[in-house]
């Protein structure tokens with residue numbers, strides 16, 4: 001994707017540069033999480049040009065196995081929007097949402113999922129992933145969510161390397 005290309009987000013055409021900005025925010029949050037002993041995942045939800053939430057995974061911090069970055073981001077975004085309907089929103093996720101998180105995106109009516117690394121990359125570093133891709137879930141579940149995969153993939157894969165080098169890393 002070139003920097004001048006546009007991606008349709010809800011009803012808004014957004015320049016790729018803007019998508020990069022939001023993905024880089026998700027990456028920065030994931031790094032923050034890693035530094036605090038959390039796992040290498042971040043997510044940012046944007047609607048109508050506003051960041052509704054930008055968080056990292058807090059599974060270890062909260063001892064909540066459902067506190068993946070995307071679920072955490074959806075909870076915060078819904079709370080901020082005072083709505084359970086995030087139609088038109090885009091979620092930027094450093095890694096492909098797992099089936100639980102993809103389902104939550106569907107339930108929240110998020111319009112587009114943009115992710116970097118994929119489920120197999122997460123499985124490769126030790127996470128106990130259900131290896132069902134978002135593309136497959138969308139197809140078999142007939143979800144209207146649009147999916148853009150492999151966005152800033154190299155930068156996102158680096159999060160796994162950064163995390164792997166730490167002594168306090170823990171998988172689940």
Ligand SMILES: [Zn+2]
Nearest residue numbers: 068097098101
């Ligand atoms: Zn998940």
